[in-house]
Amino acid sequence: MRRSLITAVFVCVLSASAAAQSNQSFDRIERGRYLAVLSDCAACHTAPGGKPFAGGLVLQTPFGNLISPNITPDRETGIGSWTDAEFVAALHDGRGHDGKRLYPAMPYPAYTKLSDDDVSAMRAYFKTVAPVSNKVVSNQLPFPLNIRLAMVFWNWLNFTPGRYEPNSGKSAEWNRGAYIVEGPGHCGACHTPKTILGGDNTATPLAGATLQGWFAPNITTDAHKGIGGWSQDDLVQYLKTGTNTWTLASGPMAEAVSHSTSHMSDGDVAAIATYLRDSGVGGSESRPTPVVASDPAMTAGAAIYKDNCSACHKDSGEGEVHLFPRLAGSALVQSDDPTTLARVVLHGTRAVSTARMPTAPAMPAFDWRLNDQQVGAVLTYIRNSWGNAASSVPAETIASQRISLARAP
Amino acid sequence: MARKLPPKDVVIIGLGWTGSILAYELAKAGLDVVALERGPWRDTATDFPPAYAQDELRYAVRLDLFLRPAQDTLTFRNNGSQTALPIRNFSGFLPGNGVGGAGVHWNGQTWRFLPTDFKLRSHLEERYGKGALPADMTIQDWPVSYDELEPYYDRFEKLCGTSGKAGNIRGAKQAGGNPFEGWRSSEYPTPPLKQGLGATLFAEAARKTGHTPFPQPASNLSEAYTNPLGVKLGQCTYCGFCERFGCGNYAKSSPQTCVLPALMRLSNFEARTESEATKINLDSTGKRATGVTYVDTSGGEWEQPANIVLLCAFSFFNVQLMLLSGIGKPYDPQTGQGVVGRNYAYQTTSGVSIILKDKILNPFIATGAHGMIIDDYNGDNFDHSGLGFVGGGYMGAGQTGGRPIQTRPVPKGTPKWGAQWKKATAETYQKAFSLSTHGSSYSYKDCYLDLDPTYKDRFGRPLMRMTFDFHDNELKMSAYLTERLAEIAKAMDPAEMTASPRKGPYNSTIYQTTHNTGGTVMGADPADSVLNRYCQSWDVHNVFVPGGASVFPQNHGYNPTDTVGALAYWTADAIKDRYLKNPGPLG
Numbered sequence: 001m002r003r004s005l006i007t008a009v010f011v012c013v014l015s016a017s018a019a020a021q022s023n024q025s026f027d028r029i030e031r032g033r034y035l036a037v038l039s040d041c042a043a044c045h046t047a048p049g050g051k052p053f054a055g056g057l058v059l060q061t062p063f064g065n066l067i068s069p070n071i072t073p074d075r076e077t078g079i080g081s082w083t084d085a086e087f088v089a090a091l092h093d094g095r096g097h098d099g100k101r102l103y104p105a106m107p108y109p110a111y112t113k114l115s116d117d118d119v120s121a122m123r124a125y126f127k128t129v130a131p132v133s134n135k136v137v138s139n140q141l142p143f144p145l146n147i148r149l150a151m152v153f154w155n156w157l158n159f160t161p162g163r164y165e166p167n168s169g170k171s172a173e174w175n176r177g178a179y180i181v182e183g184p185g186h187c188g189a190c191h192t193p194k195t196i197l198g199g200d201n202t203a204t205p206l207a208g209a210t211l212q213g214w215f216a217p218n219i220t221t222d223a224h225k226g227i228g229g230w231s232q233d234d235l236v237q238y239l240k241t242g243t244n245t246w247t248l249a250s251g252p253m254a255e256a257v258s259h260s261t262s263h264m265s266d267g268d269v270a271a272i273a274t275y276l277r278d279s280g281v282g283g284s285e286s287r288p289t290p291v292v293a294s295d296p297a298m299t300a301g302a303a304i305y306k307d308n309c310s311a312c313h314k315d316s317g318e319g320e321v322h323l324f325p326r327l328a329g330s331a332l333v334q335s336d337d338p339t340t341l342a343r344v345v346l347h348g349t350r351a352v353s354t355a356r357m358p359t360a361p362a363m364p365a366f367d368w369r370l371n372d373q374q375v376g377a378v379l380t381y382i383r384n385s386w387g388n389a390a391s392s393v394p395a396e397t398i399a400s401q402r403i404s405l406a407r408a409p
Numbered sequence: 410m411a412r413k414l415p416p417k418d419v420v421i422i423g424l425g426w427t428g429s430i431l432a433y434e435l436a437k438a439g440l441d442v443v444a445l446e447r448g449p450w451r452d453t454a455t456d457f458p459p460a461y462a463q464d465e466l467r468y469a470v471r472l473d474l475f476l477r478p479a480q481d482t483l484t485f486r487n488n489g490s491q492t493a494l495p496i497r498n499f500s501g502f503l504p505g506n507g508v509g510g511a512g513v514h515w516n517g518q519t520w521r522f523l524p525t526d527f528k529l530r531s532h533l534e535e536r537y538g539k540g541a542l543p544a545d546m547t548i549q550d551w552p553v554s555y556d557e558l559e560p561y562y563d564r565f566e567k568l569c570g571t572s573g574k575a576g577n578i579r580g581a582k583q584a585g586g587n588p589f590e591g592w593r594s595s596e597y598p599t600p601p602l603k604q605g606l607g608a609t610l611f612a613e614a615a616r617k618t619g620h621t622p623f624p625q626p627a628s629n630l631s632e633a634y635t636n637p638l639g640v641k642l643g644q645c646t647y648c649g650f651c652e653r654f655g656c657g658n659y660a661k662s663s664p665q666t667c668v669l670p671a672l673m674r675l676s677n678f679e680a681r682t683e684s685e686a687t688k689i690n691l692d693s694t695g696k697r698a699t700g701v702t703y704v705d706t707s708g709g710e711w712e713q714p715a716n717i718v719l720l721c722a723f724s725f726f727n728v729q730l731m732l733l734s735g736i737g738k739p740y741d742p743q744t745g746q747g748v749v750g751r752n753y754a755y756q757t758t759s760g761v762s763i764i765l766k767d768k769i770l771n772p773f774i775a776t777g778a779h780g781m782i783i784d785d786y787n788g789d790n791f792d793h794s795g796l797g798f799v800g801g802g803y804m805g806a807g808q809t810g811g812r813p814i815q816t817r818p819v820p821k822g823t824p825k826w827g828a829q830w831k832k833a834t835a836e837t838y839q840k841a842f843s844l845s846t847h848g849s850s851y852s853y854k855d856c857y858l859d860l861d862p863t864y865k866d867r868f869g870r871p872l873m874r875m876t877f878d879f880h881d882n883e884l885k886m887s888a889y890l891t892e893r894l895a896e897i898a899k900a901m902d903p904a905e906m907t908a909s910p911r912k913g914p915y916n917s918t919i920y921q922t923t924h925n926t927g928g929t930v931m932g933a934d935p936a937d938s939v940l941n942r943y944c945q946s947w948d949v950h951n952v953f954v955p956g957g958a959s960v961f962p963q964n965h966g967y968n969p970t971d972t973v974g975a976l977a978y979w980t981a982d983a984i985k986d987r988y989l990k991n992p993g994p995l996g
Contacts, residue, residue, distance in 0.1 A: 323642075323659060348454060353670060353673075362455070
C-alpha cells in the first residue's frame with residue numbers, strides 16, 4: 001500500500017515536471033510573470049496611465065533621452081515578430097531584433113546573469129500579454145550616440161556577458177539574494193556608481209549613485225553612509241511595505257517598491273536582505289568630523305529647522321515611524337552626495353503607498369519659501385546634528401540643483 | 410442634454426466623512442463605486458502643508474477651504490412672515506467644500522450623544538409629564554438606540570484614533586472620564602491631550618464647585634496612531650490652527666488622514682472632483698432611482714446611472730437635492746404635513762470670557778478639541794423640574810487657539826482702535842481666556858428648510874431657504890447654563906468677567922457653529938421622517954442618506970461628527986448585510 005502511494009506521488013511529480021517543460025503551462029507562464037516582477041519590467045515598459053508593457057516612457061540618461069519600447073506581442077509595433085532566440089539575446093547580450101544593438105538603459109549588463117530557464121519562462125509570459133499597437137521610436141539620442149554601433153565599443157569596456165555563478169561558500173538563501181540583486185533586480189543600475197561612460201564602477205558596487213536628479217543611496221554595509229545599521233527585518237519591511245523604522249521610500253525607489261519589491265515573495269525579499277547584509281565591499285567606513293554647532297550655517301540651520309521642519313521631524317530629529325523619516329542617524333542624510341536631500345526640500349516628494357502601508361505621506365515643497373543659502377544651512381544642520389556628521393552643503397549646490405530641477409520635465 | 414456614462418453599482422454625492430466611509434466599505438465589499446465631489450481635490454502636503462497651514466488671514470478670515478456663495482448658498486429668514494434673503498457671505502455657519510468636506514476644517518471634537526438623547530421625547534414625557542414640552546416642539550425619538558449605535562461609535566473613534574479618557578466602560582465608572590456618558594465598549598484609542606493652564610485652572614474651579622471635569626474627546630491626536638485601515642496619523646503639535654484650517658502634519662483626523670489613502674488604492678473606486686450633482690434621477694414609477702445627473706466645471710452635463718445612490722453632502726444640500734429630485738413629500742409648516750425639510754435645528758452656544766490676574770496662559774498652545782469640560786448640565790443629566798426648559802449642553806474651557814487676528818481680548822471700556830487698544834491687547838492677551846457652553850437645539854414646527862420661491866443658483870435651481878429662530882426653551886436653557894458657567898468662572902477669581910448667554914433673534918451673520926441639522930430626518934414612522942432606521946429613503950429604496958447631520962431629528966448638546974461617523978458605519982453595514990442580499994425597503 002505504502003509503496004503504491006509513493007509510486008503515485010512519484011508519477012504525479014514526473015507529470016508535473018513534464019508540464020513545466022511546456023512553455024504554455026500555467027506554472028511556466030506564472031513563473032515568467034513573477035520573474036517580470038522581480039525584473040521590474042513595468043517600471044520602464046509601462047508608461048503612467050498606459051497599457052501594460054506598451055512602452056512610451058521617457059528615460060532621461062546623462063547622454064540624452066530614450067523612450068522605452070513596446071514589448072507586448074503586437075507584431076507591428078511590439079515584439080510579436082521576434083524569435084525566441086532574439087528575446088533571449090536581448091536580455092543576455094543586449095542585441096534585439098535582427099541583431100540591433102540595445103542601449104544599456106535596458107539593463108542587459110544585469111539581465112545577462114539570468115538563467116536560461118528563467119529567460120525562457122519570461123518569454124512564455126510575455127507571449128501571453130495583451131498585444132497593444134503603440135509605435136515607439138526609442139532612440140532620441142543626439143549624434144553620434146544615436147549610432148547603435150557605438151555600443152560595440154561600450155560593451156567592450158563595460159559589459160561582461162555570462163550567467164550568475166553561485167558562490168559555493170555561501171548558503172542557498174544568500175545565493176538566491178545575490179542572483180536577484182545582480183540579475184533580475186538590477187539594483188546596481190541605480191545604486192552602483194557609474195564611470196564616465198555610464199558603465200558600472202565595478203570596484204564599488206552598490207555604493208550609491210546620482211541619476212535623474214536623485215541620489216540612489218549607498219546600500220552597502222557601510223555603518224555610516226550605508227545600511228550597516230539596518231537589521232534583516234528593517235530591510236525586509238522596507239522592501240515589502242516601502243517603509244521601516246528608519247525611512248520611507250520615495251522617488252524612483254517608490255516605483256521599484258510599488259511595481260516590484262512589494263510583490264516579491266517573502267522568501268525572495270529575505271534572500272535579498274541576507275545578501276545585502278553580507279556582501280562584498282563596504283564603503284570607506286570613514287566618519288567625517290561634524291561641522292561645529294557654532295558654524296554660522298549651523299545656527300541659521302537650527303532656526304530654520306525649528307520653524308519649518310520640527311513640526312513633523314521633531315526637535316530630536318526622530319521623525320515618526322512610517323510617517324516622517326528619521327533624520328537622526330539616517331545614512332541618506334549623511335551621504336556624501338546631498339542631491340536627494342536638496343531635491344526633497346526644494347520640490348517635496350511623496351512616499352510610496354503599499355497594501356500594508358497605504359498612508360503615502362508627503363513632504364511639501366519649500367522652494368518658494370527658502371532661498372539657496374537657507375536650504376544649504378538647514379541641510380548642513382540636519383547632516384551635523386543629533387550625532388550626524390557630513391560635509392556642509394553650500395548654497396551653490398542648491399542653486400545648481402534648482403536650475404536642473406527647473407529644466408526637468 | 411446630459412451624456413450618459415456607463416453604469417456603476419454605487420454613486421456617492423459628496424466625498425467628505427460619510428462619502429469616504431461608505432465608499433471604502435462598499436468598494437471593499439466588491440462594488441463598483443464612483444464619488445462625485447463638487448469641490449476640488451485636497452491633499453495635506455499640497456493644499457495645507459505646515460509651511461503655510463497656519464495662515465490665519467487666508468483660512469480663518471478669507472475662508473479659503475469653504476464653499477463660496479457664488480457657487481452655492483441659501484436664503485435666510487427668522488420666521489414665515491419675513492422675506493428670506495440670500496446669504497452673500499457665509500459667516501454665521503461655514504459649509505465646507507472639496508474632498509474631505511467639513512472633515513478637513515473641523516475642530517476634532519468627538520462626542521457621543523447621551524443614551525437618553527436617542528429616546529428624547531419618550532424619556533422627557535415619562536420624567537416630566539406629557540404637558541411639559543411646548544406644543545410646537547417637534548422633537549422625537551431616534552429610530553436607533555444608543556446600545557445599537559455603540560459599536561459604530563467605537564468604529565468611528567478607532568478610525569479617527571480619538572484621544573480621551575473613558576468615563577464608563579461597559580457600565581463601570583472610570584475615574585478621570587465623563588461620569589455622565591453612555592457606556593463604551595473600550596477606552597479611547599489614544600490617551601487624552603495635555604491641557605494648558607487655562608483649562609487646568611477651570612478644572613480646579615469646577616472641582617471646587619462640585620462638578621466633574623474631564624478632558625474633551627479630541628480627534629487631534631495626543632500620539633501617533635495607526636488606524637484599522639492601516640493608515641498612520643501623527644502627533645498633534647498644539648499649534649492652535651484647527652478650526653477653519655487643514656492640518657499640515659497628519660495629526661487631525663479627516664477623510665484625508667484616515668480613509669483616502671486606503672480608499673484611493675482600490676481600483677473599483679473612482680473620485681470625480683469638481684463635479685456638482687444637480688439631480689437624483691427616478692424611473693417612471695418614482696420609486697426607484699436610476700442615477701445622478703451632474704455638471705462638470707466646463708458646464709458639461711453628465712448622467713451617471715447607478716443601482717444605489719448615496720446622498721453624502723452637507724445637510725442643506727442633502728435636503729435641497731431631495732426636494733429638487735422629488736424624493737419624499739416636502740414639509741408644510743402650516744399643516745405640519747410632509748417631511749423633507751422638517752425639523753431643521755442648530756446649536757445654542759454661549760460664552761463667558763474672563764481676564765485673570767497675574768497669569769500667563771499662553772493661549773496659543775492649543776488645538777481644536779483642547780480643553781477641560783463638565784457634562785453636569787447636558788441633556789437630562791440634571792433635574793429640569795421647575796426650570797421652565799428642557800435640554801442642556803456641555804460647558805468648559807475649550808479655547809481652540811490664540812491666533813493673532815481674531816484673538817484680541819481687551820478689558821471692558823477699552824477703545825476699539827488706537828494706541829490704547831494696542832496697549833490693552835498686549836496687556837490682556839496672556840491673561841484672557843474664553844469659556845463656552847455648547848447647548849442643544851430642539852426642533853420646532855416653524856423651523857424648517859424649503860425651496861426659495863425667488864432666488865436661484867447658477868444652474869437656475871431654487872436655493873434652499875432656511876426659516877429659523879431660537880425659541881424660549883433654548884434661550885432659557887442658555888441663560889441657565891451660562892449662569893452655571895459664570896459661577897465656576899467666578900471661582901477662578903477673575904479680574905474681569907463677561908457672561909454672554911445666547912439672545913434672540915438668531916443672527917446669521919455672527920459665527921456660532923456649523924452644526925446645521927435636520928431636514929432629512931430618520932425615524933420610525935414615514936409620517937414624521939424622510940428616512941427609516943437604516944437612513945434609507947421611505948419612498949425610494951435605493952437612495953440612502955448615510956448619516957449626515959441632516960438625519961438628526963433634533964440637535965443635542967454635543968458636536969455632531971461622532972454621531973455622523975457612527976451612522977455612516979451603521980448604514981454601510983445595513984447596505985452590505987441586508988440591502989445587497991435583498992434590495993428593497995429595509996424598514
